[in-house]
Amino acid sequence: MEKLISKGAEANIYLGKWGPLDVIYKVRVKKPYMVEDLDSYLRRIRTVREAKMLRAARNCILTPYVLYVGLNSFTIVMQYVYGKTMKELINNRPDLSFIAGEYLAKLHNNGIAHGDPNTSNLLLELNSGKWYMIDFGLSYYTQRVEDYAVDFHLFREIINVQHSDVYEQAYEFFSKGYFSTSRIAKDKFMNKVEEIERRGRYARRRKFEF
Amino acid sequence: MIGLGIESTAHTFGASVISDDGRILSNVKDVYRPPEGAGIHPREASRHHSDVAPKVLKESLIKASVSYRDLDFIAYSAGPGLGPCLRVGATLARFISAYYDKPLIPVHHGIGHIELGALLTGAKDPLVLLLSGGHTMILSAHNKRWRVFGETLDITLGQLIDQFGRSIGFSSPSGPQVEALASKGKNFVQLPYVVKGNDLSFSGILSAAKKLLSRFRVEDMAYSLQEVAFSMLAETAERALALTKKPEIMVVGGVAANKRLKEMLSYIAERHDSKLFIVPADYAGDNGAQIAWLGALYHKYGYKVEPEHAFVDQSWRIDEVEVPWRS
């Protein structure tokens, strides 16, 4: 009766029924390679967090309705969004990433970091033409510009690796969308993003002939 | 065709002679060991490299039964790494190149790990986990570049292990010692698990683990540190596999030698119908062969610099470097 539609790293996604409604069952599955304590701890807090933040984000963007949260089964039942992911569309329509920028900035304006913004986590509902954002398991409340800059960096990173053929355009639209909506000054924000991108590599950038 | 590769990014001074069909004719190295409990000091390390260089170079040529005149190119590790260390290798390479009139090829250390890994394991187009001292990255090749899928936001996995090792008195690099200790741990202690998208943060684990050393057995802390850090990496690797659907996954860099990590990644590879390749332990750490082999690949494409334009780049970004053989 329930049909597996996606086997992610973290969760299995089933299409099923909730009364008369089409719904998604997102079930966080056990990771046998992790020690038991860590695995169940992560599944629990992410299920709780995702349900909470899916609801919280509704203040400013569209997210699927949460119908049920099962803490013992690590399951969230939510509205099924019939449509396509941005990942499937962006290679022909790099301008769509404008929406990604806008949605991310709206979350940030409301003190929320998504934690995992990427092109698989934006769904275009075909009937309504509206965009939904999903996958809030790593999401959290924060007022730190640094956390927002990490989100921005993550999305840029993903389009660079997954949509490299249209990266330049997609990034430009993403950035436009973001700064059309964000309350933070662009220069200051981009300095932060660049600082983050340097940090994991080597502290200083120095090239010289000798 | 044969060429020489010189490695000197951090602890290791290495030299290797390789043929352009991938036969490693020699691979000699000498590793700088800081005093126990201390970190690498760039100037001390570079002094070590200068001291051992003549011996290492000579031995690499003798083992390969060649002389400088027989070489077709000289490759050196131009970064990223520690400035004073990089300069030792670069200066020597430049000198040999100018004196014997051989093409000089500066190469990227991290890509050296990857391409040597591909040569030795036979992986064709893998998702790569680059886990060396200076890199913790998940990459895949596309359009003549190694593209970064995910990376650390602060310290690398190697630094996490070495710095933890140092705080309990091991000299760096201390991966094998920390691993041995961890295998005796039994009780799991929760440490900060920080995954953001495909990126990771290890600095919270380090400070928490050091602090908790006063309350828990050192074996349990080593065990928990490995469990949390490797689980983070395994999780992001799995996400990358699920998204890219690559049929191969390859692990390179010093941390690749860790058994527990291998166990986790084997599980993930199997779940996603991907084949796991791990660089042989002898070549996991920094070495000259990774530089020589990358030099050989570039040599086929005619890449070189004039000796007066030799450079080092302490923070050379991996995704800026063109790799023409990777479509």
Ligand SMILES: Nc1ncnc2c1ncn2[C@@H]1O[C@H](COP(=O)(O)OP(=O)(O)OP(=O)(O)O)[C@@H](O)[C@H]1O
């Ligand atoms: N409410 C929904 N309506 C329609 N499709 C959905 C819905 N939720 C999830 N999906 C589909 O399932 C996929 C995976 O969902 P989600 O990102 O929540 O799971 P995940 O396991 O966290 O993924 P990841 O592999 O990124 O960790 C989405 O990209 C989308 O295609």
